[in-house]
Amino acid sequence: MAIPAPDHRTTHPPIVAATNVTKVYTRGSGPGRFGRLLGRSEPPTVEAVSDVSLTIQPGEIVGLAGPSGSGKSTLLHLLAGLEVPTEGSVQFQQTDIASYSTRRRTRLRLEEIGIVFQRFHLVDSLSARANVALPLVELGVGRRKRRERATEMLDRVGLGDRLGHKPGELSGGEQQRVAIARALVTDPALVVADEPTGELDTETGEQILAEFRRVATERTVVLASHDRETLAIADRIVRLHDGTIVEQGDE
Amino acid sequence: MSLRTRLTRWSGLVTVSVRRTLSRATDTDQQRIQFTVLGVAVTIALLVVVTGIGVGLATSTTVYDDDVDYWIVPETDGDRSLLVATDQPQFGSVHEANDRIRDHDDVTFASPVLAEVLRAEHGDASEFVLVVGVVNSDGLDQVAGISTTGLSADDPYYDGGERTGEAVLSQSGAELLESPPGERITIANEEFTVEHTDAGNMGAGGVPIALVQLSELQELTGADEYDQADQFVVGTTTPEVQSDLEGLYPESNVHTRGEMTAAEIADSDISLALALAAFVVSLVIGTLFVLTTAGLEIVADRTQLATMSAIGVTTRSQLVLTGVQTMILTGLGGLVGSIGGLGLIWLTNTVAMETLTTEPIAVSHPLFVAYGVLVALVIGVVSLPYLLVLTRRVTGGVPS
Numbered sequence: 001m002a003i004p005a006p007d008h009r010t011t012h013p014p015i016v017a018a019t020n021v022t023k024v025y026t027r028g029s030g031p032g033r034f035g036r037l038l039g040r041s042e043p044p045t046v047e048a049v050s051d052v053s054l055t056i057q058p059g060e061i062v063g064l065a066g067p068s069g070s071g072k073s074t075l076l077h078l079l080a081g082l083e084v085p086t087e088g089s090v091q092f093q094q095t096d097i098a099s100y101s102t103r104r105r106t107r108l109r110l111e112e113i114g115i116v117f118q119r120f121h122l123v124d125s126l127s128a129r130a131n132v133a134l135p136l137v138e139l140g141v142g143r144r145k146r147r148e149r150a151t152e153m154l155d156r157v158g159l160g161d162r163l164g165h166k167p168g169e170l171s172g173g174e175q176q177r178v179a180i181a182r183a184l185v186t187d188p189a190l191v192v193a194d195e196p197t198g199e200l201d202t203e204t205g206e207q208i209l210a211e212f213r214r215v216a217t218e219r220t221v222v223l224a225s226h227d228r229e230t231l232a233i234a235d236r237i238v239r240l241h242d243g244t245i246v247e248q249g250d251e
Numbered sequence: 252m253s254l255r256t257r258l259t260r261w262s263g264l265v266t267v268s269v270r271r272t273l274s275r276a277t278d279t280d281q282q283r284i285q286f287t288v289l290g291v292a293v294t295i296a297l298l299v300v301v302t303g304i305g306v307g308l309a310t311s312t313t314v315y316d317d318d319v320d321y322w323i324v325p326e327t328d329g330d331r332s333l334l335v336a337t338d339q340p341q342f343g344s345v346h347e348a349n350d351r352i353r354d355h356d357d358v359t360f361a362s363p364v365l366a367e368v369l370r371a372e373h374g375d376a377s378e379f380v381l382v383v384g385v386v387n388s389d390g391l392d393q394v395a396g397i398s399t400t401g402l403s404a405d406d407p408y409y410d411g412g413e414r415t416g417e418a419v420l421s422q423s424g425a426e427l428l429e430s431p432p433g434e435r436i437t438i439a440n441e442e443f444t445v446e447h448t449d450a451g452n453m454g455a456g457g458v459p460i461a462l463v464q465l466s467e468l469q470e471l472t473g474a475d476e477y478d479q480a481d482q483f484v485v486g487t488t489t490p491e492v493q494s495d496l497e498g499l500y501p502e503s504n505v506h507t508r509g510e511m512t513a514a515e516i517a518d519s520d521i522s523l524a525l526a527l528a529a530f531v532v533s534l535v536i537g538t539l540f541v542l543t544t545a546g547l548e549i550v551a552d553r554t555q556l557a558t559m560s561a562i563g564v565t566t567r568s569q570l571v572l573t574g575v576q577t578m579i580l581t582g583l584g585g586l587v588g589s590i591g592g593l594g595l596i597w598l599t600n601t602v603a604m605e606t607l608t609t610e611p612i613a614v615s616h617p618l619f620v621a622y623g624v625l626v627a628l629v630i631g632v633v634s635l636p637y638l639l640v641l642t643r644r645v646t647g648g649v650p651s
């Protein structure tokens with residue numbers, strides 16, 4: 001769960017590490033048995049991430065930078081266990097999560113990893129509080145504690161007066177803050193965010209980044225973005241191009 | 252995970268599903284959700300109407316009648332028609348009673364009916380025929396499906412007149428006895444003249460029938476001592492006469508012709524078949540409807556399902572959400588459909604009583620609401636496996 005930030009880079013084992021990770025996507029479906037018999041060729045493939053190794057220490061804020069199609073979102077999804085690598089391994093707290101079953105990876109995300117998406121991805125038929133409380137339902141937390149915890153998290157992101165509002169009734173910035181509250185409600189060790197300010201105007205984007213700065217004092221954060229302002233909060237920036245790491249350095 | 256935690260999780264998931272479904276039905280996804288509910292509701296409403304009519308037939312409260320005819324029958328003979336009951340309790344002093352009925356302003360015709368199976372002969376031909384005695388009058392066009400044309404009015408022999416010896420033979424009777432109009436036949440050793448033969452329109456197949464004057468048949472069978480008859484047939488312009496007819500004899504029942512028919516239909520299990528067919532058809536149509544609309548709903552919901560998966564909601568929990576949502580929607584459809592079905596029954600009965608009948612066609616009962624909801628839930632249960640498989644297929648991955 002939450003890990004203190006100081007002196008993390010060398011004294012603790014990495015919270016998440018990718019070793020020689022390659023991710024290949026297939027475009028379209030395969031030919032199948034009959035298709036092969038009829039001589040149909042295999043569909044084309046795309047190597048989104050190619051032989052990437054990356055280690056992230058507890059408490060670190062890492063920014064994944066690069067142009068569109070550079071593989072930063074794919075690498076982020078691999079680190080969060082949303083996808084499994086075609087080759088190589090992803091170790092979360094020193095355990096290879098690529099070998100986990102889908103169910104176990106889902107459970108890992110529930111307990112240890114908070115995810116924030118560019119397009120917020122809230123459940124539009126539930127209120128802000130119900131959205132934030134959703135992971136707690138899965139954890140089997142009782143109704144009263146769920147409400148208390150979700151209210152507390154929404155208070156922390158400045159939405160204490162928007163508890164009953166549905167996503168459609170909230171601005172883009174407010175929706176992203178609900179998404180951040182949802183990502184933090186289970187107190188995860190790692191928070192990953194894919195273009196968290198991508199859908200927001202500059203002012204709202206700055207507010208969201210301020211939230212991330214606050215979040216980062218308590219846990220490890222990995223951000224994928226091509227926005228300079230967003231990446232400015234990172235301790236270390238990993239730059240990708242055509243699926244490979246081309247550069248990485250502090251801040 | 253402890254049992255308590257599991258139960259808490261389950262109750263939480265059910266709460267989320269209920270909130271989500273109601274919110275979508277009223278706010279975020281009204282059209283698609285309402286379409287699913289409406290589809291089930293229409294199916295269940297039709298089921299309830301057909302079942303109401305089926306139960307109506309089975310309980311013999313149903314009436315089909317195009318000229319408001321009543322049958323007055325002894326109480327123990329209540330559900331038998333003329334053609335199958337010739338040896339039941341009889342009414343007495345029927346000529347006098349018949350006069351009283353005719354005196355009613357709204358009665359267009361009335362006649363006691365006495366039926367006996369007797370041997371009829373003509374030359375070498377000899378057959379048992381159903382001899383039906385009536386008191387002919389204007390408006391009494393047919394009895395037992397045979398035209399009364401050729402019978403003198405008002406049963407003159409009873410009033411001290413000459414014996415007429417008139418008989419009207421059904422077509423089958425005339426053929427069996429080889430007796431065209433004008434021939435003389437013998438029934439129970441008394442001579443009758445065939446005044447008319449009639450093909451008739453009754454559903455009694457080839458049963459040979461002879462219509463004669465009531466008092467002349469009474470004399471043949473010994474029923475003249477107490478002026479007896481099996482039943483009365485009454486024609487009227489208004490159903491309000493029924494209550495007066497009910498007071499004619501203390502132990503009698505008043506039925507419309509349609510009730511006799513309906514009772515026979517019920518005896519043949521058609522009502523059960525009707526209700527069963529309605530159940531099966533509703534189940535199939537309702538299930539197909541739910542599969543289509545809820546299936547589209549799940550496919551359209553794939554991003555949200557992927558989001559739930561991404562934040563840690565397991566596929567199993569998502570299946571619970573889908574399952575609960577399906578049962579809520581089908582249950583809601585069942586409730587709306589059942590209430591709508593009761594409304595349709597009322598409408599059907601109202602229209603039928605305005606145009607065709609004197610009594611309700613279909614039975615309406617509050618239990619139909621429970622029945623409709625139950626069938627709707629069965630539709631939900633039958634639909635569940637496919638919807639759960641679909642949910643499992645579309646969930647997971649990265650929300651786009």
